[in-house]
Amino acid sequence: MCASERRGGTYGIFPPRNGLSPLSLRLFSPFKQWVGHLQSLSCCDKPVVMQELNQSPTAPDFVQDPYPFYDQARACGDFVWWTEYDMACAVSHKMVHTVLRDRRMGRECPPELAPKIPDHLVPFYNVEAHSMLELEPPRHTGLRALVLRAFTSRTIAGLAPDIRTLCHALVDQFPDTPFDLLTQYAQPVPVVIISRLLGVPEDRADDLVRWSNAMVAMYQARRTPQIEADAIAATNDFVAFMRSYIAKRRKTPTDDLISTLIAAEEDGEKLSEDELITTCILLLNAGHEATVHTLGNGTKTLLEHAVKDITDACVEEVIRFDPPLHMFTRWVYEDVTLGDQTFKRGDQIACLLAAANRDPLVYEDPDVFDPTRKGPQNTSFGGGIHFCVGAPLARLELKIALEVLFERCPDLKLAEAPVYGDVYHFHGLERLMVST
Numbered sequence: 001m002c003a004s005e006r007r008g009g010t011y012g013i014f015p016p017r018n019g020l021s022p023l024s025l026r027l028f029s030p031f032k033q034w035v036g037h038l039q040s041l042s043c044c045d046k047p048v049v050m051q052e053l054n055q056s057p058t059a060p061d062f063v064q065d066p067y068p069f070y071d072q073a074r075a076c077g078d079f080v081w082w083t084e085y086d087m088a089c090a091v092s093h094k095m096v097h098t099v100l101r102d103r104r105m106g107r108e109c110p111p112e113l114a115p116k117i118p119d120h121l122v123p124f125y126n127v128e129a130h131s132m133l134e135l136e137p138p139r140h141t142g143l144r145a146l147v148l149r150a151f152t153s154r155t156i157a158g159l160a161p162d163i164r165t166l167c168h169a170l171v172d173q174f175p176d177t178p179f180d181l182l183t184q185y186a187q188p189v190p191v192v193i194i195s196r197l198l199g200v201p202e203d204r205a206d207d208l209v210r211w212s213n214a215m216v217a218m219y220q221a222r223r224t225p226q227i228e229a230d231a232i233a234a235t236n237d238f239v240a241f242m243r244s245y246i247a248k249r250r251k252t253p254t255d256d257l258i259s260t261l262i263a264a265e266e267d268g269e270k271l272s273e274d275e276l277i278t279t280c281i282l283l284l285n286a287g288h289e290a291t292v293h294t295l296g297n298g299t300k301t302l303l304e305h306a307v308k309d310i311t312d313a314c315v316e317e318v319i320r321f322d323p324p325l326h327m328f329t330r331w332v333y334e335d336v337t338l339g340d341q342t343f344k345r346g347d348q349i350a351c352l353l354a355a356a357n358r359d360p361l362v363y364e365d366p367d368v369f370d371p372t373r374k375g376p377q378n379t380s381f382g383g384g385i386h387f388c389v390g391a392p393l394a395r396l397e398l399k400i401a402l403e404v405l406f407e408r409c410p411d412l413k414l415a416e417a418p419v420y421g422d423v424y425h426f427h428g429l430e431r432l433m434v435s436t
Contacts, residue, residue, distance in 0.1 A: 050341060051076035054083045057221035057424040064420050066326065066427070067367065070355035078339040082350065087329075088341065089350040093363075093379065095339060096356035099349050100383030102338075105330040107386060108136040113346050121228060124218060124235045130278035133286070133386065140385065143279060146264050146271065147389055150197060150257040156392045159193060163397055166192055167404035174436055178415035181432040186295035187288070189401050193393070194287030198280060199256025200245065211238040212285045221424045242277045257283070283390070291394050293324030293428030295401055300418045300432060305369050308406040314371035315399050320378035321369050326354040327425035328382055353379045354427065409436045 053076070055062055055069050062069060070091065073080045078095035079088050090096045099105060117125045128134055132143040170185050191205050200208065214234035217227045246258060253259035261276050271279075298318035301307075307314065332347040343349065356379045358366040363375055381388035388394070406412065415433040 050079055050081045050088060052081040052083055056084055058422055063422050063424065066354065066424070067358060070352060070358055073352065073355055074359060079341050079349075085350060087348055087350050088343070089327075089352050089355075090338075091352050091355040093356040093359035093361065093376070096351045096353060096379050097383060098338060099330055099351050100328070100379070100386070102336070103384075104334050104336045105332050105349065106136040107134050107330065109331055110333065110346055120232065123232050123239070124215070124228075126274070127235055127239065127278050127281060130272075130275045131282050132279065133282060137385070143271070143275065144385070144389060146261055147257075147279065147283065149260055149264075151389055151393065153392060156396055159197070159393070160396060160400060162196065163189070163193055163400045164404060167401050168408070171404060171408045174409070176436075178433050178435045181299060181434045182292065182296050182429060183431075185401070185405065186292050186299070186432070189295065190288035190291035190394075190397055191284075193397060194284055194390075197257055197287075197393075198283060199249065199254055199258045200280075200284065204241070207237070207241070208284055209288070210234065211241075212289060215281075216285060216289055216426070217423075219425065220422075222422050238281055239277055242280050243273070246273065246276060246280075286388075287390055287393070289426075290324040290388075291397055293426060294319060294394070294398060296418075296429040296432050297322040297324065297427070298398065298402065299405065299434075300414070300429065301369055302402070302406070303412065303414055303434075305371075307369075307371050308410065309371070310399060310402040310406060311371065312399065313373060315395060315402070316378065317369060317371050317373050318398065318402075319380045319395075320357045320363075320373075322427070323354050323357060323378070323380035324426055324428055325380065326427050327352055328386075351379070353382070412436055 053069070053073055057063075073082075073089065073091040076091075078090060078092045080091055081087070082089045090099045132140050132147070135143065167185075167189060170188055174184060187209060188205065191209055192202055195202050195205060195208065211234040214227075214230045215238070217223065218231045220227075246262065249256075249258050250262055253262065258276075258280060261271060261279065264271055298315075301318060301322055302314075327350050329348055329350045332343045332345055332349065334345055336343050357363075360366050363373070381391040381394075412434055415435045418432055419430050421428055421430040
């Protein structure tokens with residue numbers, strides 16, 4: 001059953017209480033002053049009925065299994081109002097697909113609604129300000145075009161031998177006693193590969209993971225002042241490292257993405273050093289964070305269902321069934337009606353990707369893991385102009401890493417019950433203890 005109805009009011013133009021996305025600065029209670037101001041900027045002219053649901057994104061039961069909440073949300077229609085986020089959420093596959101692709105909505109905050117960044121957070125948001133993940137055309141178009149030079153199908157396919165060799169080398173190091181598969185396998189595979197692709201030294205992998213984990217915690221519902229402080233320290237260290245490494249690559253370019261981006265900047269494509277630094281940080285962060293979670297969640301699911309045959313269809317089902325990212329937001333740029341809901345410029349809509357992936361109107365028995373499943377594209381990689389640029393690489397890494405894992409470890413089994421971490425709007429395990 002659905003909770004209370006919400007009529008009228010402002011639809012999602014201000015931050016949720018628990019923090020979420022970088023550019024729109026979804027922060028905590030110290031910013032209620034400008035929240036109140038934003039509320040006065042955009043209101044629906046006519047009463048709109050939207051079912052309102054309450055669910056803390058940090059509640060232990062939700063962290064371990066958010067899917068019952070998504071079932072409840074979809075039962076209310078294409079949209080629900082998530083009270084804790086003060087935001088309308090698209091929950092059906094049809095509506096998530098629509099919102100992700102409708103150009104009347106986008107990632108970049110409307111300029112008249114951009115809040116003043118608190119001084120102590122400026123370093124982090126200075127980096128985010130140049131992220132193609134948070135930009136719209138024309139800036140987004142140029143940045144994405146440059147990055148796509150390194151993500152051609154031919155380039156990605158050429159990485160397969162290196163990925164396979166790396167996976168075998170990691171399996172060779174598995175201990176005889178129970179161990180955490182995340183740190184021993186799921187984490188090093190994507191971080192080493194994206195480091196090689198960019199041209200970053202692999203011996204800095206531990207630093208890259210530490211900086212990345214601290215920075216992405218800014219997007220999570222559990223965000224605290226300490227998490228913010230850690231993220232700022234990581235941002236400063238990451239920026240300093242990239243700035244010095246870019247300077248080195250200017251003098252001695254090689255066949256890597258950083259050198260390609262530098263050359264493009266010098267050819268007059270107007271890629272500033274700040275844009276270059278942010279793009280490298282984004283690719284390093286996004287290039288491994290989601291894949292770590294997917295490898296962990298997917299291995300857990302495969303072991304629980306005794307599946308060892310890793311086909312392309314199986315990989316897609318892993319990505320659909322328990323994805324690493326559950327929410328992705330859009331700003332509304334012009335008045336728009338979607339289904340039976342009307343939104344104004346400045347409203348925000350959260351696309352609940354994992355809810356869309358379990359929509360029974362699209363997937364038969366959606367709560368069943370079916371490695372032979374056929375059906376429409378899942379929403380885990382997003383959609384529209386912000387569709388994940390690294391999706392082909394992620395799919396290749398997942399396919400090879402899971403193949404090698406189950407070929408080399410046919411008796412792999414769980415050594416303890418897996419526990420998900422409190423990282424929403426991400427969804428991943430704290431650890432995955434296994435034995436071979």
